[in-house]
Amino acid sequence: MRARTLLMLVGLALVGPAAPAATKGIVADVDDHLVEIRTDFAGQDILVFGAIDGPGDVILVMRGPAGRVAIHQKERFAGIWVNAESIEFDDVPSLYGVASSRPLFDILPNEILDRYQLGVGRLQFETAEEEPYGIGSFRIALVQQKRKQGLYADRVGRVTFIGETLFRANLHLPSNVPTGTFLIDVYLARDGRIVDAQNMPLVISKVGFGADLYKYANSRSVGPRFGYGIAAVLVSLLTGWLAHLAFRKR
Amino acid sequence: MLGALLDWLLSFQVYLPIAELSVSVLLLLGLGGGVGFLSGLFGVGGGFLMTPLLIFIGVPPAVAVATQSNQTVATSVSGVLAHWSRDNVDFKMGFVLLSGGVFGSLVGVALFSILRRFGQIDLVINIAYVILLGSIGLMMFAESTRALRRQRRAQRGATAPRKLHQHVWVHGLPMKMRFKKSRLYISAIMPIGIGFVVGILSALLGVGGAFLIVPAMIYLVGMPTAIVVGTSLFQIIFVAAVTTVLQSIENRTVDVLLAFVLTIGSVIGAQFGGRLGARLPGEQIRFLLALLILSVAIGLCYTLVATPDDLFSLQPLVGSR
Numbered sequence: 001m002r003a004r005t006l007l008m009l010v011g012l013a014l015v016g017p018a019a020p021a022a023t024k025g026i027v028a029d030v031d032d033h034l035v036e037i038r039t040d041f042a043g044q045d046i047l048v049f050g051a052i053d054g055p056g057d058v059i060l061v062m063r064g065p066a067g068r069v070a071i072h073q074k075e076r077f078a079g080i081w082v083n084a085e086s087i088e089f090d091d092v093p094s095l096y097g098v099a100s101s102r103p104l105f106d107i108l109p110n111e112i113l114d115r116y117q118l119g120v121g122r123l124q125f126e127t128a129e130e131e132p133y134g135i136g137s138f139r140i141a142l143v144q145q146k147r148k149q150g151l152y153a154d155r156v157g158r159v160t161f162i163g164e165t166l167f168r169a170n171l172h173l174p175s176n177v178p179t180g181t182f183l184i185d186v187y188l189a190r191d192g193r194i195v196d197a198q199n200m201p202l203v204i205s206k207v208g209f210g211a212d213l214y215k216y217a218n219s220r221s222v223g224p225r226f227g228y229g230i231a232a233v234l235v236s237l238l239t240g241w242l243a244h245l246a247f248r249k250r
Numbered sequence: 251m252l253g254a255l256l257d258w259l260l261s262f263q264v265y266l267p268i269a270e271l272s273v274s275v276l277l278l279l280g281l282g283g284g285v286g287f288l289s290g291l292f293g294v295g296g297g298f299l300m301t302p303l304l305i306f307i308g309v310p311p312a313v314a315v316a317t318q319s320n321q322t323v324a325t326s327v328s329g330v331l332a333h334w335s336r337d338n339v340d341f342k343m344g345f346v347l348l349s350g351g352v353f354g355s356l357v358g359v360a361l362f363s364i365l366r367r368f369g370q371i372d373l374v375i376n377i378a379y380v381i382l383l384g385s386i387g388l389m390m391f392a393e394s395t396r397a398l399r400r401q402r403r404a405q406r407g408a409t410a411p412r413k414l415h416q417h418v419w420v421h422g423l424p425m426k427m428r429f430k431k432s433r434l435y436i437s438a439i440m441p442i443g444i445g446f447v448v449g450i451l452s453a454l455l456g457v458g459g460a461f462l463i464v465p466a467m468i469y470l471v472g473m474p475t476a477i478v479v480g481t482s483l484f485q486i487i488f489v490a491a492v493t494t495v496l497q498s499i500e501n502r503t504v505d506v507l508l509a510f511v512l513t514i515g516s517v518i519g520a521q522f523g524g525r526l527g528a529r530l531p532g533e534q535i536r537f538l539l540a541l542l543i544l545s546v547a548i549g550l551c552y553t554l555v556a557t558p559d560d561l562f563s564l565q566p567l568v569g570s571r
Binding site for chain 2: 037038039040041042043067068069070071072073074075076079080081082083088094137138141142144145146149175176178179206209210211213214217218222225226228229230231232233235236237239240241243244247248
């Protein structure tokens, strides 16, 4: 892995400055655009590397596929805590992580960080319906819940420079990473402004035995799901029987 | 040194494809083993213990409930075989219970989807658990302490001749059947009814339901404790199997891999539990089971009443997988 990285960096160093793409302030890529989740998956680091055309700071933002999310608030009712009010948010990224070469507030002024929604605290969420009263606490709760699950983080890695122009960063994907197509935004910041940006996709998908199980269990038609259920029962019957044989009085 | 070894063992992770998270294999084996031990000892499936534990380690509740049914099949099979080898299974009674149980499970699944449409299904399940476990636990606790005290008195002398079982109105119903193994000649309506009610509740709560059948058969029908345990395990195999298939079709939340790893742990634990159970007298087993059921009920009651750490909860909606 390290040797490969080095090779790629050297390659970039050779091509980078000389190529006509020199008008571009930043070029970057991911070591591998496909992250495979197998049964031994326990989280993984992905390598992002690239080059910039002069001094500056690099910010990486990783977003998982967005979807609708409901936040429920519990209230006491006759002595028992029950889900009372709930608000639905649209287009909530399933995962959000930032990595940068320096702390964000040292790189860019607040209004630019806000505009680009850089940092977990600056994410904006749209409600599915009209904004109800007291929505603020629900927004905060959404971020808190995501942080607790390890899916939202301000520092999923560090961008480090090799010399002045080459950079690399390891972004951490937790073991409960959602599947689907991710987007990694790469920003080049200079003198308190964003001067260039690029984005690249990252596909996270289950493969192998686990993926097959998932496919059958979540099939659209009833047949495979019925088969999956029957197979599940048969496996249990067999393990139960084998266990009895193994532990029978010797 | 030992710590390093434990770290190394704990580092074996397995990614659960349906639950969609990665968990230490050793942790799952330990959970399975612990619950399996108790289920072997008491002859209960252990679902009412395992489900909350799985949710606690991060498995989504829907997956925990459905996977539990799958694992219950395996635990019950190895349990029933052990009881069978000691000739402690009344198959005739098992089939009678089953005839009510399968029907009840179908009704239970239908009821489940109706309740879900109204929302708050979790709350309904929690409250049902507290009421059920609480009342059964209290009943068993009271009865078994009385039995233990009676036994102690009997040891000091003055042994009164004991009846096989109390004759109550239940035994006077029509459709009388002879159950040789249980030494009963009673109406089949009662066991069918018990099976039916337990079938509904087990589909609704995602448990095997032995914690209901065992006391019901002992107190309402008068079956000998030793035979009740094996017989209820026998009928639970079928009810759990039906529930597993229905859950796979309806909710797609059965995680075979999770069930398999849990099963490995639990069948081993169940062997030891079963051996200990064979040596303990029935009153003591009932007393310990009562304590266990009561503590789960109190724990669940506490989560309903206590101010939660987090008033908010997050729920991904359709299309966000």
